[in-house]
Amino acid sequence: MKKRLICLLIMSSVVLAGCAKTESGEATGTPTGVATYEGVGHGYGGEVKVAVEMDGQTITGIEVVEHHETAPVSNRALPIIVDRIVEAKTPVVDSVSGATFTSFAVKSAVADALTQAGVEVEKISMDTKGPEVEKKELEEVKTQLVIVGGGPAGLSAAIEAKENGVEDVILVEKLDILSGNGKFDMNFFDIINTEAQKANGVEDSVEKFIEDKKDSVVDSIERLTAQANGAAEVDSWLRGMGINLNYNYGGRNHMAEADAYAGEHIQDNLEKKVQELGVDVRTGTKGLDLIMEDGKATGIKVECKEGTYDIKADAVIVATGGFSHNKELLAEYAPGAERLATSNQMGATGDFVSVFQDHDIKMDHMDKLxxxxxxxxxxxxxxxxxxxxxxxxxxxxxxxxxxxxxxxxxxxxxxxxxxxxxxxxxxxxxxxxxxxxxxxxxxxxxxxxxxxxxxxxxxxxxxxxxxxxxxxxxxxxxxxxxxxxxxxxxxxxxxxxxxxxxxxxxxxxMTKGGVVADDKAQVINNDGKVVDGLYAAGEVVDTSGAYSASVIFGRISGEEAAKHILNK
Missing domain, CATH: 3.90.700.10 (Succinate dehydrogenase/fumarate reductase flavoprotein, catalytic domain)
Structure with a gap:
């Protein structure tokens, strides 16, 4: 059996695989015996306090005793950054991508505790990183399905593919934490036929959904119909995973409860389901390019801390998100928009825009925001x-x-x-x-x-x-x-x-333009033909809807990819 590549390993809610961790030097000093020291750092939400257990000059454990970071980030990032520091025996480690401020706060707090213990440690800054690793060309990996992007669309695609019979699924995510922008969202809207709507006396239907949307979106009627049908089913699908959106307000708007955001509840449980299904999730692993053979998508090229490698697959789903964090692309496609800030997460940098261009794949409405x-x-x-x-x-x-x-x-x-x-x-x-x-x-x-x-x-x-x-x-x-x-x-x-x-x-x-896909989430090239084995879902797709549409078309892409794989 071939040795598995490892590109990142720890997360509280999913099983992750990744490239092997590197060793780094311990903080130096002269303390002896086992003792605990407290330290303070400052993160996105304020003070972060840690208790650092030391045996002499060696860190043996860290507890975050107080913080004010947002739960969708802290629940995912704190276990990772603590593990990195304890394993390296120093706060001079890489920050958790997607949680830069939180990582800085913990690293600073640990450095503060070490200083109080009389241990010398270098000054921690936002740019502090662990030792560099020489990148190499790593061994090729084979799977049935590879998904690029671990946001709502990618996770939903992985779950649906697994539940439709695909045994081997690899999901790569360039950040160290999953769930994209969805984990921050208050509202899961544009869904119908929900238990909360029924309890609230709201009458809705697929036909009403299509009628309401047909003049306000530039999607084909086929994609709109697919979205409407998915919108009528998604509440039941979510409830099957223990995701209950019990608060309906304003027609098609939904929260978990009247005082609980939808996004955190949904994404926590999607990640949990991915873990239960045994999806091979590789965070800290960036998709670089498509592997195309005779016009067919047969895999992707990826990069992790230790190097680059190919993942060969029978089908590929791209769910890499939009480009609202990329000012160069904003200036190119929506001049003037680059002046503005973005509310989207830091991974929304349009990594596959150039990939689609290079492979003659159709994109449209790139100026739509x-x-x-x-x-x-x-x-x-x-x-x-x-x-x-x-x-x-x-x-x-x-x-x-x-x-x-x-x-x-x-x-x-x-x-x-x-x-x-x-x-x-x-x-x-x-x-x-x-x-x-x-x-x-x-x-x-x-x-x-x-x-x-x-x-x-x-x-x-x-x-x-x-x-x-x-x-x-x-x-x-x-x-x-x-x-x-x-x-x-x-x-x-x-x-x-x-x-x-x-x-x-x-x-x-969010950016609304992107790669063109049909009602089955199949990607279309510039000749108007389906690219065999290539699917896309979420914000990366042209005129994609918001949060719920990412989940809906994520499901569609996973189901259609499964059909493609199992019928080969």
């Missing part, structure tokens, strides 16, 4: 809600129609002093939105009893803010014309506090 009007500045969280808020600059002045198109708002924000803008709202709006409540509970927003106090906390001019609120309310009541809106908001701003605010910016949430 989904843009979030407001995210928390410095974070990736979508924020804001409802009617009756103000956008102000540092002078406390309104500067744009708050209801304007997202790109217009985004450019207006960037044109303000320091590129800063603030989302200001009152108690009424707070009470109407779970998202606003959650962000306040997490400490992302500022709360104050008066507008003056709010202005001081945000660094905004108080008199300007008070004048903006007054002018806004006059527009709502009709006492004066609103200078920024042809039609004023319907809700006045509260006369009494508390008041809330947060610095915001506009962000690209």
């Amino acid at each position: 989904s843009v979030f009007k407001l995210i928390i500045s410095g974070r990736r969280d979508l924020t804001g809600a409802g009617d009756g808020f103000l956008l102000v600059n540092k002078a406390g002045e309104r500067f744009v129609d708050e209801s304007a198109a997202s790109m217009d708002v985004g450019n207006a924000i960037l044109d303000q002093e320091g590129g800063k803008a603030f989302y200001i709202y009152d108690q009424r709006l707070y009470d109407s939105s779970y998202r606003l409540k959650k962000h306040n509970d997490l400490g992302y927003h500022v709360k104050a009893d008066t507008l003056e106090e709010l202005a001081e906390k945000l660094g905004v001019d108080a008199q300007g803010l008070k004048a903006s609120v007054e002018g806004y309310n006059k527009g709502v009541t009709g006492e004066a014309a609103d200078p920024f809106r042809e039609k004023a908001f319907t809700e006045t701003f509260g006369a009494e506090g508390p008041y809330y605010g947060v610095q915001v910016e506009t962000a690209i949430h």
